[in-house]
Amino acid sequence: MHPFTDTGLVVRTYDLGEADRIVTLLTQRHGLVRAVARAVRRTRSRMGASLEPFAVVEVQIAPGRGNSGLGTVRQASSRESLARQLVADYPAYTSGCVVLETAERLAGEEGAPTPRLLGLAVGALHSLAERRRAPGLVADAFLLRAMAASGWEPVLDCCVRCGVVGPHRAFHVASGGTVCVHCRPQGCAMLSPGVAEHLSALLAGRWDAVALSSPAVVRQASGIAAAHLQWHLERDLRSLPLVDRGLVGADTEPVPPVEEPRARTTQIP
Numbered sequence: 001m002h003p004f005t006d007t008g009l010v011v012r013t014y015d016l017g018e019a020d021r022i023v024t025l026l027t028q029r030h031g032l033v034r035a036v037a038r039a040v041r042r043t044r045s046r047m048g049a050s051l052e053p054f055a056v057v058e059v060q061i062a063p064g065r066g067n068s069g070l071g072t073v074r075q076a077s078s079r080e081s082l083a084r085q086l087v088a089d090y091p092a093y094t095s096g097c098v099v100l101e102t103a104e105r106l107a108g109e110e111g112a113p114t115p116r117l118l119g120l121a122v123g124a125l126h127s128l129a130e131r132r133r134a135p136g137l138v139a140d141a142f143l144l145r146a147m148a149a150s151g152w153e154p155v156l157d158c159c160v161r162c163g164v165v166g167p168h169r170a171f172h173v174a175s176g177g178t179v180c181v182h183c184r185p186q187g188c189a190m191l192s193p194g195v196a197e198h199l200s201a202l203l204a205g206r207w208d209a210v211a212l213s214s215p216a217v218v219r220q221a222s223g224i225a226a227a228h229l230q231w232h233l234e235r236d237l238r239s240l241p242l243v244d245r246g247l248v249g250a251d252t253e254p255v256p257p258v259e260e261p262r263a264r265t266t267q268i269p
Contacts, residue, residue, distance in 0.1 A: 003060055003061060003062040003063070003074060004029075004030065004060070004061060004063070005058065005059065005060045005061075005075075006027040006028055006029050006030050006033075006058075006059060006061070007027065007028045007056065007057070007058055007059075007079065008025035008026055008027035008028065008033065008056070008057060008059055008118075009025060009026045009027075009054075009055070009056050009057075009100075009103070009118060009121055009122055009125075010023060010024070010025055010051055010052060010053050010054065010055045010056075010057060011024050011025065011026050011053065011100040011101075011103055011104045011121075012024040012053065012100065012104060013051065013052065013053060015041065016036060018041075019038075019039045019040070019041045019042050020036055020037065020038050020039065020040065020041070021036070021037045021040050021041060021048075021051065022034060022035070022036055022037075022070065023035055023036075023037050023051050023073060024104060025057070025059065026103050026104065026107055026114065026117065026118050026121065027059075027118070028113070028115055028118055029113055029115075030113065031107055031108070031109070031110060031112040031113050031114050032104065032107040032108070032109070032110045032112070032114075033061060033071060033110060034070055034071070034110065035059075035061050035064075035070055035071035035072055035073045036070050036071070036072050036073065037051050037072075037073040037076070038072065038073075040073075047073065047075070047076040049078070049081075050076045050077060050078040050081075051073070051076055052081065052083055053083065053100060054081060054082045054083040054086055054096060054100070054125060055078055055080070055081040055082070055083060056078075056079045056080050056081070056082075056122060057076050057077065057078055057079060058076070058077045058079055059073055059075065059076045060073070060074045060075040060076075061073055061074065062074055082096075082125050082126070082128075082129040085128075085129035085130075086125070086128060086129055089131075089135075090244055091134075091135040091136070091243070091244040091245070092128040092129065092131070092135045094135070094239065094242045094243045094244055095128055095135035095136060095138055095139040095243055096124075096125055096128050096129075097239040097242065098139045098142070098143070098237065098239045098240055098243060099121055099124045099125055099128075099139065099142050100121070100239075101237050101238065101239045102121075102142065102143060102146055102229065102237065103117055103118075103120075103121040103146065105233050105235075105237070106146050106147070106149075106150045106233075108150075114149075116149045117146060117149050117150070120142060120145050120146055120149060121142070121146075124138055124139075124141070124142040133207065134245075135243070135244070135245075136218070136222065136243055136244075136245035137202070137210060137218070139243060140202055140218075140221065140222050140225050141202040141203075141205070143225045143226065143229050144199065144202050144203045144225055145203060147228065147229055147232070148203065152176070152228070152229075152232045153203070154171075154176060154177045154199065154224075154225075154228050155176055155177025155178060156177060156178055156196045156199055156200050156203075157178075157196075157200070158178070159177075159178060159179050159180040159183055160172070160175045160176050160177035160178060160179055161175060161179055161180075161183035162180060162182070162183050164180045164182075166178055166180075166196070167196050167197070168180050168181075168196075169190055169191050170184045170188040170189070170190055170191070171188060171189045171191050171195075171196075171224055172184070172185055172187065172188045172189075173189070173224075173227050173228055173231045174187070174231065176228075178191070178196060189220075189223075189224060189227075191220065191224070192216060192217060192220055193217075194213060194214070194217045195217050195220050195221050195224065197209070198210065198213045198217050198218065198221045199221050199224065199225065201213075202221070202225075218245075219245070222245065226240055
């Protein structure tokens with residue numbers, strides 16, 4: 001295959017040998033791409049500073065052989081890097097790590113174009129770097145919108161099983177949304193008032209409504225969004241427990257836990 005040039009977001013890097021690095025990028029036209037950047041860890045490398053997480057780069061890659069062969073980065077130039085702004089603020093950094101890990105997991109097979117996911121990820125990182133919103137809320141909004149872009153948007157306005165219009169108080173992760181009292185199975189999370197509305201506002205970008213939510217509502221909504229994503233991924237996100245939300249105080253009321261079985265019997269295509 002011939003080399004290709006594309007714009008991508010660096011989502012992960014691994015050191016290889018003494019001077020090389022394996023770079024994982026979410027690209028605009030080629031989806032998830034993994035390639036080896038030769039000698040980028042040497043002090044004289046011109047590409048080393050460009051190929052770091054949170055960087056948007058223009059890259060030329062020579063594809064590897066076979067389906068699992070690593071490509072080779074031939075050229076790389078930085079379009080913008082958000083690492084400095086994010087690393088300087090711990091809550092923003094941890095939420096940014098959630099964005100990168102989620103984007104990588106949701107991208108699916110290598111080579112499958114995911115332009116909407118790339119746009120959502122870069123937009124979320126910009127919001128974190130510029131301190132537009134609370135970092136935890138940005139992470140939650142990205143999780144929900146990225147799931148919607150991947151076909152896993154949670155159903156929040158009606159019963160996911162029978163279609164009866166809500167609001168409904170029960171959320172069943174395995175079913176994919178809220179359920180009515182007649183369809184409610186075991187293992188549901190009972191939503192506090194305002195949680196479903198908060199999740200809907202995050203999905204739609206209605207930040208004025210999001211700002212009215214109490215810390216307890218925000219906390220439970222965050223748990224619902226995380227449980228919904230990790231159920232479909234069939235794996236936990238390592239970066240999620242590190243997110244510093246800054247919302248839990250001594251007077252915050254306890255939030256009902258989300259109780260869901262971890263095993264699944266069906267496979268995600």
